[in-house]
Amino acid sequence: MPSGPELTPSASRLSAWLDPPTKFAMFRTTSELPARADLVIIGSSFSGASVAYHALKAYPGLSIVMLEAGDACEGASGRNGGHLRPDFYTYTSKIATKYGPEEAVRLSKFERDNFEAVKRLIKEAGVDCETGHAGETWQVFLSQEELDEGLRELTMMRDLGGDVHDVKVYMRHEAVKVTGIQGCFGAIVSPGSPISPTKLVSHLIEQSLIRGLNLQTHTRVLRVALNQSNGAAPFSAGSNTTSDSESDEFERVDMNSLRIFPKKLSYLHKITTSRGTVLANKVVHATNGYIDTLLSMSSDVPGATNSRNSAVLVTPVRGHAVEVAPVGNRRKLSLDPNHNITTMDFHRGWEYLIQRPNGNFVLGGGRQFGMGNDTESLNNKTTLETEIEGSLDLFVRYFFTQTLCFDNAHYLAPPKTVFGDRGTNGDYSVDYKIVKQWTGTMGFSADDFPLVGKVPSGQEYCIVGFNGRGMPRIFLAAKALVRMILLEDEGYRYDCQYSSTIGSLPSNRIERKMDAAEYAYMPQCFDVTEERLTRMINLARLHNEAQL
Structure with a gap:
């Protein structure tokens, strides 16, 4: 063709x-x-x-x-988006229904083996691709429905005999205490790492x-x-x-x-x-x-x-990403020094956040702020250049003020967001500097x-x-x-x-x-x-x- x-x-x-x-x-x-x-x-x-x-x-x-x-x-x-995050449980029921429970366990093991193989390659070859900053991946649930779904999938994988020994569950109180995310209903934590793919x-x-x-x-x-x-x-x-x-x-x-x-x-x-x-x-x-x-x-x-x-x-689908330099009070994803959070996922993985060794954040997702269907205008550079300017800035503001809105108990008034304060009129003033913004094309089967x-x-x-x-x-x-x-x-x-x-x-x-x-x-x-x-x-x- x-x-x-x-x-x-x-x-x-x-x-x-x-x-x-x-x-x-x-x-x-x-x-x-x-x-x-x-x-x-x-x-x-x-x-x-x-x-x-x-x-x-x-x-x-x-x-x-x-x-x-x-x-x-x-x-x-x-x-x-620069993250190496194996998934040990999310698709358990779907795969078990279509291919059988053994295949569900096999996919979980495959992602674990892949994660370990890549880490081993990087370590043995001494490749500097930011994985030395490896730590925890937090799948943060912003609704009770999402949390219940995640817990069902994890429990099913555990019952099938899958290896989830290093996967931990934090319910609402503990998850908010560690992350400061006020709207968090709970989190499932597993190994993960930022990575420079190139x-x-x-x-x-x-x-x-x-x-x-x-x-x-x-x-x-x-x-x-x-x-x-x-x-x-x-x-x-x-x-x-x-x-x-x-x-x-x-x-x-x-x-x-x-x-x-x-x-x-x-x-x-x-x-x-x-x-x-x-x-x-x-x-x-x-x-x-x-x-x-x-x-x-x-x-x-x-x-x-x-x-x-x-x-x-296989359909090409555009994704958005932006690198942001923090200039406000919050410099780390974890409030607890016992946790090294390097990556976070939200909304079933459609939005994600990593922290690079230089302290900058890379945020991915934000399709709801794009103009039109993500499968349209993938190769129209003029449209892409115009669209990305406003949509990613709006996404950053929304994400840091609505998604990552901290629990007031951890801060003095006025309530804080990730990078800024909320004004008396209820609006958020977000302090950040966009370093890079880009799009990439994924292949969805x-x-x-x-x-x-x-x-x-x-x-x-x-x-x-x-x-x-x-x-x-x-x-x-x-x-x-x-x-x-x-x-x-x-x-x-x-x-x-x-x-x-x-x-x-x-x-x-x-x-x-x-x-x-x-x-x-x-x-x-x-x-x-x-x-x-x-x-x-x-x-x-x-x-x-x-x-x-």
Whole structure:
């Protein structure tokens, strides 16, 4: 499919994580676009960088080309709210109903494993991405209904045997005492951390470049199609060449006696870009909310069409974020020195707040203050520039005066808000300085779960649609995807779980290389199957009909 509209964000709205730009922002490994590769990854944010990292860590020298339309890590990961918050319980009943109780526990464990794996990577590599400030995540409930719902989900996860040993509940009196939030009905507290996503992604890209990745920024993918050269360009793993001849043959690179890809196999895909063409055996789409601009998965399902009303399985949705410097009396999220609150969630996670090591706050959400539907005008920079000026300022004022309104018992009159006082006329005077304000585009799937796996037809794979929850899920989902690609190429069937791989693998091969026994798995609800795609198409069409 041809590409969609302009996807590059406005330079004047760089996020806190993109200013200054990363050292690989406009990087190109070679001046010319490689002619062929074992694997092409479209997208250079957390998903794409993680796929490259896991593949090249296991098999350095594997020929991988990463294509990025703009600067490296300029997309969703570079423009998010900067928090790494695993969720151990929120979706328990929904997943248990649809996939069974074991899957609900499995997703909870997956997010915990992902959180620990990312922390371990950062610590061992010495990456400075603000996670040294890790502490507590407080899910603050501003109504009795929200609190009751949260407690039901947590209790259900505990009853199912899920690991919630470090999840604590604070009822109203204690929660108000710690946070000072007058309207708080209670809170559920779990581990969490702020994070600079671009610093993490830059580390992954750097390690991959050392191991042979060819990164090509400012190279927009226009089309991915089957290669119709009729068997020309025999495939050879490990070859990364800029030759223009599609009939060249190469000596195979033997990776520890492992057939990474078939020796005699034509390059299956032709990737047309703004700078030329690349041939590849396998393609990974790591474009999150923009997957439908290049790949229509609904067309791979029997009965689906590409008509006007065809289903969009992943919808791009705009989110707002703002970095604020405190200038008033309140400088920390916790009033109790025994609590290191670094992140807060409100309204079922639709609004959130983190505190960076420099003391600044990053606030995300505020859709109710946007003009129009968040799926509209995503790529209209003029509209975006005009809208963000007023809406985010209004959001900041509302959030700090209405949501974070402190209990009067903790302060002298007049009552305090986070950054200011309430005047005698009842209005709030909020003292703050906006340092940065930006938007980012998330990918929301029709059934609320990511799509990670092989598209039903061909050799294309995807890791997209993380519904605003990419940071606590992507790293190990990418590892599972890499394992899937390698195992399927060896003739084994992959169905998410380590224990259910069909066949027996010799020692020192894929499984050992991938540390699969410990980590290379993913929840079943992430997997891309025809059955799931059919359900998603039906959900998307019902939504479309409701909008008419």
